[in-house]
Amino acid sequence: MSQFLTLxxxxxxxxxxxxxxxxxxxVFIILGVQEPLSIYYMPQLIDSLGGLPEGSVIEIPTPSSAEVLVGGIGQYNMFGFIITILLCMSLVAGEVKSGTAAMILVKPVKHGYYIAAKWVGVLLLLWASFFIGYLVTWYYTGLLFDWVPFDSFLGSFFIEGLWLTFIATITLFFSALFNVPGAAGFAGAGIVIILSLVSSSLAHLLEWSPGMLPTYASSYLLEDGLKQDGSMTIVLTAVILAILLFLAMRIFKNKELAD
Structure with missing residues (x-):
């Protein structure tokens, strides 16, 4: 265990x-503040553009505070996805390519501890950054619109954070599989995009798919609770994460032994 903590x-x-x-x-703070501010000042922004016929009036319905937070989750789904891929695609492949991994593993270091330390380290960074950014979204939404209950905020934060964890884990898996960071990033991004598109298109058939997590994070805010399908999705995602992490450890160990 001390070896893992050192890594x-x-x-x-x-x-x-x-x-x-x-x-x-x-970056996560910028994403967090962008949604409530842009929605709140949208009428002024449109008015400042000019070019509208004299006397015309644009009425934009004021969204609920939950809808503003849902928009913030959309920002993290898009840009948080990109950041996660960039962070994770070179975790293993980058060190293998540079020779750093060989220098570390020449010591009596367990391959499983090496992968686990990479995984836990990047998740600490992701979850801390996401919490700070999403907390900013919640705070400005409360100031400019209305306050969303903090337990609803925490519930949606956990579900969306699990989705970012899934993206990070599958990218780490490919980073252990391939020796080129770009290939790992491309494969991870491709799988996540395909899973998201298929899950949204066949939502009635794939209620337990990890690709439904962003949808359940949004519905948690709008419906003030998590459906049974959402609970099963969380359980299934946790199982898939454990399998991916185990496979990443085995694949990386076998590659090193082969070399």
Whole structure:
């Protein structure tokens, strides 16, 4: 266990040196503040553009605070997805390519601890950054519109965070499978995009698909609770995460032994 903690400490320190603990939270904060501010000031923005016939009036219905938070989740689905892929695609493949992994594993270091430390380290960064950014979304939504109950905020945060964890884990899996970070990122992004499109198109058949997690995060806010299908999706996603992590460890160990 001490070996795992040492590797995890190395990951966290490395992310500090690469300023990931600075720029990732900042990006998530920008994403968090963007949705409530843009919706609140939309009438003024449209009016400042001009070009409308004299006397014309544009009436934009004021969304509910839950709908504003749902819009914020949409921002994280789009841009958070990209950030997660970029963070995870070189976790293993990048160190294999640079030779850093070989230097670490030449010591009596377990391959499973190596992968687990990578996984836990990047999740600490993702979850901390997402919480800060989403908390900003919740705060500004409360100031400009109305306050969403904090337990609803936490529930949707957990579900959306699980979706980002799924993206990170499947990208880490491909990073252990391929030696080229670009290939790992492309494969991870492709699987996630296909899963999201299929799940949204066949939602009535794939209620338990991990691709439904963003939908359940939104419905948790709008309907103030989680459906039974959403609970089963969380359980199934947790099982898939464990399988992917185990496979990443086995694949990486076998590749190293073969080399």
């Amino acid at each position: 995890l400490q190395k990951e966290i320190l490395e992310m500090w040196r690469n300023y990931k603990w600075v720029w990732v939270p900042i």
